[in-house]
Amino acid sequence: MEYQHIECYQEGAVGVLVLNRPAQLNSFNELMHQEVAAVLKAWENNPEVRAILMTGNGRGFCAGQDLGDRAVNSGEIAPDLGQSIDRYYNPLIKRITGMPKPVICAVNGVAAGAGANIALACDIVIAARSASFIQAFCRLGLVPDSGGTWLLPRLVGRARALALTLRGDKVSAEQAREMGMIWQVVEDDQLQSEAMQQAQQLSRQPTYGLGLIKQAINSAADNSLDEQLELERDLQRLAGRSEDYREGVDAFLNKRTPEYKGR
Amino acid sequence: MNCQDILVSPVDAGVLTITLNRPARRNALRNQTLREIGEVLADAAGNPEVRSVVIQGNPRCFAAGADLEEMRHLDAVGLQQDERPALWRCIDEFGKPLIAAVNGYALGAGLELVLHCDLVVAGKGALLGLPEIKLGIMPGAGGTQRLSRQIGQQTAMKMVLTGEPVTAERAYELGLVSQLCVPALTDEYAFKLARQIAVQAPLAVQAAKAAIKACQETSLSQGLRQERQAFVWLAGTEDRNEGINAFLEKRAPHYRGK
Numbered sequence: 001m002e003y004q005h006i007e008c009y010q011e012g013a014v015g016v017l018v019l020n021r022p023a024q025l026n027s028f029n030e031l032m033h034q035e036v037a038a039v040l041k042a043w044e045n046n047p048e049v050r051a052i053l054m055t056g057n058g059r060g061f062c063a064g065q066d067l068g069d070r071a072v073n074s075g076e077i078a079p080d081l082g083q084s085i086d087r088y089y090n091p092l093i094k095r096i097t098g099m100p101k102p103v104i105c106a107v108n109g110v111a112a113g114a115g116a117n118i119a120l121a122c123d124i125v126i127a128a129r130s131a132s133f134i135q136a137f138c139r140l141g142l143v144p145d146s147g148g149t150w151l152l153p154r155l156v157g158r159a160r161a162l163a164l165t166l167r168g169d170k171v172s173a174e175q176a177r178e179m180g181m182i183w184q185v186v187e188d189d190q191l192q193s194e195a196m197q198q199a200q201q202l203s204r205q206p207t208y209g210l211g212l213i214k215q216a217i218n219s220a221a222d223n224s225l226d227e228q229l230e231l232e233r234d235l236q237r238l239a240g241r242s243e244d245y246r247e248g249v250d251a252f253l254n255k256r257t258p259e260y261k262g263r
Numbered sequence: 264m265n266c267q268d269i270l271v272s273p274v275d276a277g278v279l280t281i282t283l284n285r286p287a288r289r290n291a292l293r294n295q296t297l298r299e300i301g302e303v304l305a306d307a308a309g310n311p312e313v314r315s316v317v318i319q320g321n322p323r324c325f326a327a328g329a330d331l332e333e334m335r336h337l338d339a340v341g342l343q344q345d346e347r348p349a350l351w352r353c354i355d356e357f358g359k360p361l362i363a364a365v366n367g368y369a370l371g372a373g374l375e376l377v378l379h380c381d382l383v384v385a386g387k388g389a390l391l392g393l394p395e396i397k398l399g400i401m402p403g404a405g406g407t408q409r410l411s412r413q414i415g416q417q418t419a420m421k422m423v424l425t426g427e428p429v430t431a432e433r434a435y436e437l438g439l440v441s442q443l444c445v446p447a448l449t450d451e452y453a454f455k456l457a458r459q460i461a462v463q464a465p466l467a468v469q470a471a472k473a474a475i476k477a478c479q480e481t482s483l484s485q486g487l488r489q490e491r492q493a494f495v496w497l498a499g500t501e502d503r504n505e506g507i508n509a510f511l512e513k514r515a516p517h518y519r520g521k
Contacts, residue, residue, distance in 0.1 A: 231445070234448055235445060238445065
């Protein structure tokens with residue numbers, strides 16, 4: 001299938017999704033939302049795809065909403081921003097966090113507004129040294145969306161989350177890593193190869209089990225300890241029935257390298 | 264019994280499992296389906312081996328509604344003479360515990376079937392709703408009555424008048440679902456719950472179910488009188504002596520349904 005605003009391909013068991021509107025810093029318009037959703041939906045149920053790598057073309061990762069779509073003339077009634085959140089941004093965040101396989105984000109440049117929060121919604125975030133994160137919403141009189149207000153305090157703590165979202169400061173990749181907002185910083189020219197290598201490595205792991213781990217971690221923030229302990233029991237019960245678990249134990253006992261199939 | 268629309272498992276540890284099995288039609292409940300469920304339940308009512316029953320769908324769908332193809336050709340007279348209300352009554356009159364295991368969609372008649380069950384185990388993310396209003400009709404198998412009695416007028420109105428479903432998590436908060444679980448374990452945990460009930464004294468279980476269901480039919484004083492009658496009636500059963508003796512002798516009871 002031909003896409004206008006994204007590139008997507010499979011490399012081994014890794015599904016690579018590249019945001020591709022470089023002239024607009026890969027900001028989202030409706031068509032791009034639809035294309036991203038179609039690809040992620042197809043990969044969600046495709047057992048051949050066992051890890052997903054998201055990145056952007058050009059000097060930015062994603063600048064969030066394309067404001068060109070959003071010109072507000074003084075005489076006209078205000079656009080309903082809640083509508084595009086309902087229709088596109090919220091489903092996208094749910095699709096990434098609910099994806100039953102690891103999603104790696106290679107942040108190649110500026111990640112601003114919803115673009116920052118989409119990156120942070122991914123499971124492992126690797127940033128190029130020159131990349132940056134900006135909760136730009138406050139500068140326009142808006143509220144961080146795409147899960148920003150939920151995720152940030154959990155990643156960096158309330159004090160930093162409030163300062164970042166009220167001030168809209170630009171945070172460098174290194175600062176983001178120090179705060180615990182992201183996992184890793186690599187040199188610009190090594191970003192794609194490093195991210196791809198990690199994605200490849202993850203794509204050979206017990207995918208089903210990784211999906212359950214992700215589900216457990218993502219549920220933890222909403223659950224009490226008792227609820228979480230019960231969830232762990234349930235997920236472990238399922239994990240224990242997987243082929244990969246048998247393979248893992250067998251390989252360990254026979255001192256060989258396991259070959260996981262992701263189920 | 265030869266069934267087209269459902270699968271019936273052999274009785275296992277006192278539990279009979281009915282699986283709605285028209286996946287291509289998202290388990291839409293046509294008359295044939297309800298008839299088959301009713302017949303299996305009538306059979307189970309007279310079979311002392313069956314102590315409780317689970318009704319389940321598949322991972323994507325419990326039942327997405329009634330069969331619209333079947334319904335669209337019925338006019339007012341046709342509906343008036345339809346056997347459907349009698350088919351639902353057969354399910355409602357089943358005296359042993361009926362447990363719904365819900366994954367995916369339970370909509371329209373699907374939710375009404377869930378509302379006919381005594382206990383509901385639901386997988387997180389399941390969607391329960393009565394979307395009839397979106398088709399220019401309304402729930403016709405107890406949806407407006409059972410739902411508002413269970414969750415109150417405001418939430419029932421919202422669900423019935425907008426047709427928007429609620430998630431299993433919300434349904435749990437509302438008291439529509441007794442147990443939430445990871446979707447992959449829903450059927451298994453429903454079976455576990457059914458088995459837990461299946462080891463209890465069958466006559467006591469049936470009397471207790473009838474007493475709770477009577478709640479919707481009678482005043483409190485009348486209900487309390489009926490409860491007392493059933494309580495006294497159980498004193499005439501062998502299982503009651505067995506239950507109390509086993510407790511006092513610190514051993515597991517052996518109930519025989521007598």
